[in-house]
Amino acid sequence: MKEALKCYTEDPFDYGPVDSVLAKYKDQKGATIPILQAVQDEYGYLPYQALERIAKVLKVPFSRIFGVATFFAQFHLQPRGENIIRVCLGTACHVRGGAKIVEKLQEILQLDVGGTTADRKFTLESVACIGACGLAPVMMINNDTFGRLTTQKLAGIIENYGKETE
């Protein structure tokens, strides 16, 4: 979690998207999470400035917003890649060799889980079950699910998303 404390900042910052999200949700109760979800959809992650703005408009301490943003796995305080690869490490995938899939992906992309490639093309993440356990081991790239994976299949799949492999 220490990483999370170093929020990424941008200068100058475009407040347009966060303000329009806030305008939409301002009067709903319990809207913190939907607001964060919508803001993340806009920017691709949760910029520090956006969190500050949310706290200010909702009139709650920054720590509350920050606390929620760091609690849930879905929220990201760092920019992420164009393509999000989520490898399942749920039980069903684990017993069918999910760990090998992650290792191979790390090797292909030269990334640790949670990392983003320098060209911001790929982010590698792990999830615990995407509900397609019947096809284990499974991964998702953006919204596409790939099942019955083997280490041999990976390079080919990733190539389709713009990664050159030798």
Place this chain on the structure above:
Amino acid sequence: MSHRRILFCAGTGCISSGALKTRDALVSELEKRGIRDQYEVVLSGCHGFCEQGPLLIVHPEDTFYCGVQPEDMAELIDEYLLNGRVVERLLYKDPVTGERTSDHMKIGFYAKQKRLVLHNCGVIDPENINEYIGTKGYEALKAALKMERTAIIDEVKRSGLRGRGGAGFPTGMKWEFTFKTPGDKKYIVCNADEGDPGAFMDRSVLEGDPHAVLEGMIIAGYAIGADEGYVYVRAEYPLAVKRLRIAITQAEEFGFLGSNIMGTGFNFKINIKEGAGAFVCGEETALLASIEGERGMPRPRPPFPAISGLWGKPTCLNNVETFANIPLIIREGADSFASVGTERSKGTKIFALTGKINNTGLAEVPMGMTMREIIFDIGGGIRDGKQFKAVQIGGPSGGCLPAELLDLPIDYDSLTQAGAMMGSGGLVVMDENTCMVDLARYFLTFTQNESCGKCTPCREGTKRMLEALERITEGKGESGDIPMLEELANSIKDSSLCGLGQTAPNPILSTLRYFRHEYEEHILEGKCSAGVCRNLVTYHIDAEKCTGCRACTRVCPVEAITGDKKQPHEINIQVCIKCGACMEKCKFDAVILK
């Protein structure tokens, strides 16, 4: 020719196997032949048999095809649809007898199931409310609205329905508590967080029959006097969210939801909240905190949500499958419902069969069926002819059961007694190649990661247990580790704030109970006979199988493999770093672990 209906399973499993591409191919082939209007092509929810996907069923004759690819569609139309000649190669093939059948009720996977809750899944188009109504949908709501509120609650109580979300609390009693708590505003909440990694029954019900869940919630709302409900769905389930939204809009249009429902003056609205990825949010108080927009941390109970729930109001919170059972109970009657199941566990339960099993998928069976019937008759036994070792039931909160308990009839109480629990109903089957210590380590990694950190026993305790398990799997275990683990596990169980911590030790306790020798073997002999724990195994080459093709010598990063061309090779275990590259490369399975 009469009007025919072609159903494609469009659950998440079949979609990722390519169901939509096959559907598109079928439609375009039909169009090419100018016969598109004679066929109704429907996308249904999950049919359960994810293993064989994509699945296709032709009605009215109910012919079942599996593994259907776009390039098969032309043949399917010309041979089967137009000329009635069944396409043999696309029929289900029994892995044991090799026989093919077009009648899915003859397939072991379906034959032993009792699909009551799932009766619409894979049969109707979940995005069309008329199809739900066509299979007696919303009849239960109509009946309920004519009943006394207490009579509905009594009916649910009499049915013996127990919560399908984990603990198995009697649903009727929960409703009664919420009903009796005074309050001008009450809430119904549906728990669709489904955090157990390895379970997907709630997802399939929401994707395949969303109206059944809504109908259950509306009836609950009427019975306890609530006018608003929330469905809390995992954000990882985009298709379920989409189908729920469509279902809510349609139910509103038809007057089953909204204000003055069916002219009775009863108002009820349903909101969707998307979760944001935290296992602990499946716990009811954490879930409510998350709906309120806070960090999803549990709080001590009592007060229970029935007394003080969402925004402090009386709240009735049930699982997806629990709600999906309600229309059935009201429509068919409590007695009919209670005629299925065991003495203290009534009705059916949906299990997600996964792991090293032949038929992965969803199976709904009467309570009290034995593990053996589920795994071997429905699940088709263990993959690749391997030996059954254990089954993990109930996810990270549950426990594993060994082969000796295969004949245990499954219900809430028998499982708890055996040291596991029903949990969500995830069944992960393991074979001889699974190391039970590694499995316990896997679950602890999960729970330790997901511990919210509010209470010390869970936050610190899961970490200490995980460290011990890591030590043992790395071959650095000490003889005091087993008693230490047992002591820690029991005190964490007793002293944690919420169910997460209270059940986190279960995988350790149950593996210690049934597979203690594996722990001892790791610690005392430095051996992992399943060949999983990397530090405890060594790589060898089977001289009989090795053809001397040299493939392995080329991939070995440390040049540990020697041998002449066409002669059996050898691995120098002093040099070997156990990366496994040779094993993966070898085409002859000559690399073995010892």
